[in-house]
Amino acid sequence: MKKPFDLLREVARFGASQGVSLNDPAMPAAFGLHVDDSMKQAMSDPAFLQGLRAEAMFENLVTSLGEVMMIKPEDTGPLQSAVPMQAPDFRIVLKDGSNWLVEVKNVYVQNAFRQRRKILSRNYRRGLNNYSQATGGTLKLAVFWARWSIWTLIDPERLAPGDQDLTLDMMEAVKASEMAAVGDQTLALRAPLTLRLTMDPDRTSEIGEDGRVLVTIGKAQLFCDGKELLHPHDQQIAWTVMNYSDWETPDARAKVDGNRLISIEFESNPPELSYQGFEMAGSLSRMFAHYYAQRTMSGDEVVDINVPVQSEWFGSLRVSTGLGRMPLWRFLLQPNYEDF
Structure with missing residues (x-):
């Protein structure tokens, strides 16, 4: 069992501020009330x-992408x-x-087409x-544009040198984003x-007059085109795209033969087909944001606040060997600071 270093430090800081020693019998109850008050205050502050x-x-996104040596709270x-x-x-x-120090900001602007906000004061x-x-x-x-579930990672010194206020537009931030450096890519x-x-035909009943059927699944398969x-690894990638990209999956389609249910299919497509030989599925960071939103x-x-990392999702992308693999296109966005 890990020793409670962080907890004891918090208790000690609280005791010092209140003039209560660690071995005072009143300390546990006093600290408990302090925690309760702090929780109520925090939970009443949505921002x-x-x-x-x-x-x-x-932190969980960068850990899941698995392309950095380390990340730790600073x-x-x-x-x-x-x-x-x-x-x-x-x-x-x-x-x-390279040694980066990353400040994270959450930005929500209701107007979807005017995503601009003062991010840092002087x-x-x-x-x-x-x-x-x-x-x-x-x-x-690092800025999370919550209205669009988009992550950007920029160098503030290259956008606005010095200690001046920093106002950021989402489209400018996307253009200059360095998310690829931590493993992000668009699929x-x-x-x-x-x-x-x-x-399973032996363990699935016939369809009753009331439309009900008791089913037992005999086989699950994933298909691409x-x-x-x-x-x-292809199955993992496809499952992630189906669940967390912007592709749409309408209601299930049933295949029936007489009074027997043969199979059920779920088909996922982008909102509009481009007919260019492949379809964009979006960035890994945006898929992760959708996953995170579902759970938080x-x-x-x-x-x-916290949910488990998903290293197996993106680990599948790092393995390209194997016969008959799914065709996959990957786009790595490089930062463009030239026009700023």
């Missing part, structure tokens, strides 16, 4: 909860400094040794810059994707 959720999502514990400093949310070390940015210079890291800014594949559930996917949101309410 605070959305910010924490975005931070946790970014803004933990007290900070004593000779000049104003603000620790960013995370430190990331890339595989090439003083807050100065604190981030001072910390980055003192610790030898390059400051980056394309052939449509449709089909999940076929074939019934009519070709069965046999490799487990209920309507507009945050119901959880």
